[in-house]
Amino acid sequence: MKIDPVVLENRWVRLEPFAPELKEDVRAxxxxxxxxxxxxxxxxxxxNFxxxxxxxxxxxxxxxxxxxxVRRLSDGRIVGTSSLHDLFPTHRRVELGSTFYHPDARGGVVNPASKRLLLQHAFDSGIVRVEIITDGINQRSQAAIAKLGAVREGVLRRHKITHTGRVRDTVMFSITDEDWAAVRARLDARLADYA
Structure with a gap:
C-alpha cells in the first residue's frame, strides 16, 4: 500500500504536496x-530549513x-506544513505530524481543516492506524490532539532526542479506522462553526 501525494482541498485550506516551487513559500x-x-x-x-x-x-x-x-484559502498564502509520514505499509500504519503553522494561522480553522483532509486521505488509502505523537512538555499540542478525538495511549519515556540535545518523553495518541467515523463527525461539527 501507499499514500499518493495528491492535492487535498476543502473550503478553508488546500494541502499541496511538497514541490520545488513551494520551497520559498514554506520557508517564509x-x-x-x-x-x-x-x-x-x-x-x-x-x-536548518x-x-x-x-x-x-x-x-x-x-x-x-x-x-x-498548507495554503489558507482565505488569502491564498502558505501558512504551514503537515504530513503523513513514517508509513509502515505492512501494518497499514502512518504517523500524522511534522505540523507547524505560522503564528497568525494558529488557533483557528487551519489545523482542524487540515487534519480533516489528512485523516480522510489516510483512511481512504487503506490505513488502519494513524499515530499522532508530541513532546511530553508540549501541553498545547496535547490539548489540540485530544480535541481532535484521538485516544491518548500513554507516554514513551526518554523516547527521542531533540535538536537541542534534550531527551524527551513522547505522548502517543492514535486514531484507528474504527474510530474514524466518530472523529470525522466531531471534526465536521467543529468546522461547521467556521461555515
Missing part, C-alpha cells in the same frame, strides 16, 4: 518563531513520507 511560513521550534525533535528555523526540506523531499521520493504545504 515556518522558518519563524524560534521559541516554538526549540522543543521540536528537529527544526526548520533559519539555516534547507536540510529539513531536503530530508522530506528524499523520504517523499521513497514513499515513506507525504509532506504537505
Amino acid at each position: 511560513a515556518i522558518s519563524v518563531d524560534e521559541a516554538a521550534w526549540s522543543i521540536m525533535v528537529s527544526t526548520a528555523h533559519g539555516r 534547507d536540510p529539513w526540506w531536503d530530508g522530506f523531499i528524499d523520504r517523499m521520493a521513497t514513499g515513506r513520507d507525504t509532506p504537505y504545504a
Whole structure:
C-alpha cells in the first residue's frame, strides 16, 4: 500500500504536496518563531530549513513520507506544513505530524481543516492506524490532539532526542479506522462553526 501525494482541498485550506516551487513559500511560513521550534525533535528555523526540506523531499521520493504545504484559502498564502509520514505499509500504519503553522494561522480553522483532509486521505488509502505523537512538555499540542478525538495511549519515556540535545518523553495518541467515523463527525461539527 501507499499514500499518493495528491492535492487535498476543502473550503478553508488546500494541502499541496511538497514541490520545488513551494520551497520559498514554506520557508517564509515556518522558518519563524524560534521559541516554538526549540522543543521540536528537529527544526526548520533559519539555516536548518534547507536540510529539513531536503530530508522530506528524499523520504517523499521513497514513499515513506507525504509532506504537505498548507495554503489558507482565505488569502491564498502558505501558512504551514503537515504530513503523513513514517508509513509502515505492512501494518497499514502512518504517523500524522511534522505540523507547524505560522503564528497568525494558529488557533483557528487551519489545523482542524487540515487534519480533516489528512485523516480522510489516510483512511481512504487503506490505513488502519494513524499515530499522532508530541513532546511530553508540549501541553498545547496535547490539548489540540485530544480535541481532535484521538485516544491518548500513554507516554514513551526518554523516547527521542531533540535538536537541542534534550531527551524527551513522547505522548502517543492514535486514531484507528474504527474510530474514524466518530472523529470525522466531531471534526465536521467543529468546522461547521467556521461555515
